[in-house]
Amino acid sequence: MAVRPPSAQTPPVVTERVFPDGSRRIELAGSWNLRGLAAEFATLAPRVRTLAADRGWNWDLTRIDVLDHAGAMVLWRAWGSARAPGLVLRPEQEAIFRTLQASKDEIPPRVSREWLWPLLALGSVALSLGRNLREILTLFGQALLDFTWAVRNPARAPWRELSAAIYHTGTQALGITALVGFLIGVTLSYLSAHQLRLFGADVFIVNILGLSIIREIGPVLAAILVAGRSGSAMTAQLGVMRVTEELDAMSVMGIPHTLRLVMPKMVALAVSLPLIVLWTSALALLGGMFAARYELGIGFTFFLSELPNAVPIANLWLGLAKGVVFGLLIALVACHYGMQIEPNTESLGLGTTSSVVTSITVVILADAVFAIVFSDVGLPG
Amino acid sequence: MNAPPQPECIVEVKDLWTVFGTHVVHRGIDLCVRRGEVMSLVGGSGSGKTTMLRQMLALERPTKGEVRVFGHSLHGEDQDAVRALRNRWGVLFQEGALFSALSVYDNIALPLRELRTLDESLIRDLVMMKLEMVGIEGRHATKMPSDLSGGMIKRIGLARALSLEPELLFLDEPTAGLDPDRSESFVSLIKDLRRELNLTVVMVTHDLDTLVALSDRVAVLCDQKLEIVGTLNEVVHNPHPFICNFFQGERGRRALEAVQDVLSMT
Numbered sequence: 001m002a003v004r005p006p007s008a009q010t011p012p013v014v015t016e017r018v019f020p021d022g023s024r025r026i027e028l029a030g031s032w033n034l035r036g037l038a039a040e041f042a043t044l045a046p047r048v049r050t051l052a053a054d055r056g057w058n059w060d061l062t063r064i065d066v067l068d069h070a071g072a073m074v075l076w077r078a079w080g081s082a083r084a085p086g087l088v089l090r091p092e093q094e095a096i097f098r099t100l101q102a103s104k105d106e107i108p109p110r111v112s113r114e115w116l117w118p119l120l121a122l123g124s125v126a127l128s129l130g131r132n133l134r135e136i137l138t139l140f141g142q143a144l145l146d147f148t149w150a151v152r153n154p155a156r157a158p159w160r161e162l163s164a165a166i167y168h169t170g171t172q173a174l175g176i177t178a179l180v181g182f183l184i185g186v187t188l189s190y191l192s193a194h195q196l197r198l199f200g201a202d203v204f205i206v207n208i209l210g211l212s213i214i215r216e217i218g219p220v221l222a223a224i225l226v227a228g229r230s231g232s233a234m235t236a237q238l239g240v241m242r243v244t245e246e247l248d249a250m251s252v253m254g255i256p257h258t259l260r261l262v263m264p265k266m267v268a269l270a271v272s273l274p275l276i277v278l279w280t281s282a283l284a285l286l287g288g289m290f291a292a293r294y295e296l297g298i299g300f301t302f303f304l305s306e307l308p309n310a311v312p313i314a315n316l317w318l319g320l321a322k323g324v325v326f327g328l329l330i331a332l333v334a335c336h337y338g339m340q341i342e343p344n345t346e347s348l349g350l351g352t353t354s355s356v357v358t359s360i361t362v363v364i365l366a367d368a369v370f371a372i373v374f375s376d377v378g379l380p381g
Numbered sequence: 382m383n384a385p386p387q388p389e390c391i392v393e394v395k396d397l398w399t400v401f402g403t404h405v406v407h408r409g410i411d412l413c414v415r416r417g418e419v420m421s422l423v424g425g426s427g428s429g430k431t432t433m434l435r436q437m438l439a440l441e442r443p444t445k446g447e448v449r450v451f452g453h454s455l456h457g458e459d460q461d462a463v464r465a466l467r468n469r470w471g472v473l474f475q476e477g478a479l480f481s482a483l484s485v486y487d488n489i490a491l492p493l494r495e496l497r498t499l500d501e502s503l504i505r506d507l508v509m510m511k512l513e514m515v516g517i518e519g520r521h522a523t524k525m526p527s528d529l530s531g532g533m534i535k536r537i538g539l540a541r542a543l544s545l546e547p548e549l550l551f552l553d554e555p556t557a558g559l560d561p562d563r564s565e566s567f568v569s570l571i572k573d574l575r576r577e578l579n580l581t582v583v584m585v586t587h588d589l590d591t592l593v594a595l596s597d598r599v600a601v602l603c604d605q606k607l608e609i610v611g612t613l614n615e616v617v618h619n620p621h622p623f624i625c626n627f628f629q630g631e632r633g634r635r636a637l638e639a640v641q642d643v644l645s646m647t
Contacts, residue, residue: 034546035468038496045500068546068578073506095577103513344481344527 032071058086161264170272181280185287210311218281223326235355238338273327314378397446408605424602471542477534
């Protein structure tokens with residue numbers, strides 16, 4: 001029998017032979033390796049098991065072309081972790097079965113699940129909420145300390161990081177915020193125009209658009225876009241720095257993370273988000289103006305001259321203040337989750353998701369607080 | 382019982398050119414890795430060893446030339462054949478490249494589960510056997526890769542590379558980052574497994590001790606070409622300056638003296 005080179009693949013074959021003297025023999029042939037078995041495992045494994053259950057069979061493995069550990073394991077399990085009666089092997093097969101025989105029958109430790117798991121899950125959510133709050137507060141405090149230090153030592157403040165962060169979060173966000181702001185303005189104006197025309201109150205389009213965009217929609221829209229865009233980028237950046245041990249490298253050089261990475265990002269967003277808010281509101285008003293002109297025939301000059309009368313200037317300041325606060329919150333949440341990331345891919349994904357979801361939630365919460373606290377500021381009548 | 386004629390070379394590189402922009406990395410390289418041998422690729426940093434390994438794994442495409450593995454062209458038309466090939470080789474990456482989201486057990490079980498035909502209890506036995514083969518105790522099976530030391534990651538990476546019972550094994554810097562003791566035991570592990578599983582091995586390494594201990598033949602990449610392919614003895618006596626520096630330096634001499642001792646004893 002010629003020994004075939006190992007890569008020639010033939011299907012595994014089981015032949016039962018009964019000899020005239022009453023002895024019975026099972027002859028195995030073909031490729032008893034993982035590749036050969038994988039295709040026919042569903043039929044072959046039960047067959048081998050039933051044959052092995054009858055101890056009257058002798059087993060002859062010498063005609064097998066290729067036997068590997070997986071093939072041997074299938075037979076070994078069928079034989080009940082022992083050698084079959086009358087087993088005939090080639091020398092190299094002998095070696096494989098010797099390894100199997102020597103192996104301890106180890107069972108991987110089971111990860112048991114507590115039956116109280118709903119309660120435990122609830123508790124761990126509550127605990128992690130508390131822990132996150134405390135850590136965000138700590139991070140904020142540390143960033144505040146770093147900020148005062150930087151103000152006192154302006155020569156050693158991280159100016160380069162600050163300007164890079166303003167560029168990334170501000171300048172590079174102009175395009176997308178302009179597009180979304182403009183389209184929202186058009187939509188809002190178009191829908192309001194239909195309703196207003198029913199009551200013949202066309203001119204109030206200026207009040208509706210001016211007040212809602214400058215006071216609410218501009219800041220919130222800009223914050224949500226920036227949270228999705230820059231917040232996730234910040235978290236991912238810090239997370240990858242953790243994975244690649246860059247954070248540790250900074251620590252051993254004596255450069256504090258919060259001073260170089262967190263504080264500049266918070267300051268940058270506190271500076272750039274109000275400007276983005278201004279920009280988004282302006283573009284949304286522009287969009288609204290266009291739609292009002294074509295839908296209601298209200299001219300640009302009338303719209304622009306009526307705007308200061310309809311919207312008290314306090315609303316603009318309120319919008320900008322929201323921008324500053326939202327910017328701080330987004331950067332704080334993003335950096336917090338970035339620092340929490342552990343060096344594995346799953347944690348990176350989870351951290352980035354939590355960062356964006358949390359910062360958008362926090363922004364909307366803060367907006368509600370603004371609405372309550374400033375309910376009698378800047379509203380005419 | 383007529384098997385198709387088997388190619389002499391398990392891995393065959395024909396007139397391989399790699400050019401990045403204007404930078405030529407490989408200039409017409411030919412190489413043949415024979416069945417059952419351990420072929421080591423050596424060369425200085427940046428000489429294109431890892432690039433060549435990646436081309437042999439069909440992860441990168443050479444600028445010109447052909448790479449054939451088990452007689453199939455890797456960069457030709459028949460991509461189904463290449464996909465089938467991937468079940469016949471195992472790769473140990475330099476950093477282990479374990480899936481960080483999966484436990485040790487699931488890392489090794491993943492390629493077996495991907496076959497979609499084996500039952501879970503057989504997979505369990507196979508995984509535990511692979512773990513035992515590379516000398517990892519069963520209690521580590523539920524750990525995550527981030528909880529493991531570098532040496533264990535390499536061993537588990539090797540167990541995963543072996544889980545599909547490959548005929549061909551690629552090792553990228555198998556002992557880089559291990560202490561001398563660990564690297565020695567890792568080398569003897571590879572030696573044992575190679576004998577037991579009848580493997581063909583292609584290895585990229587910087588480490589002279591590993592090179593001396595494992596290789597049957599050595600291919601030296603230098604000045605964009607394969608300077609020499611031959612047994613360790615032939616390579617050592619080649620007068621090329623890089624080879625001289627590589628082997629005749631202080632470290633090289635020490636490693637080689639150890640071999641000479643062994644050779645003179647036999």
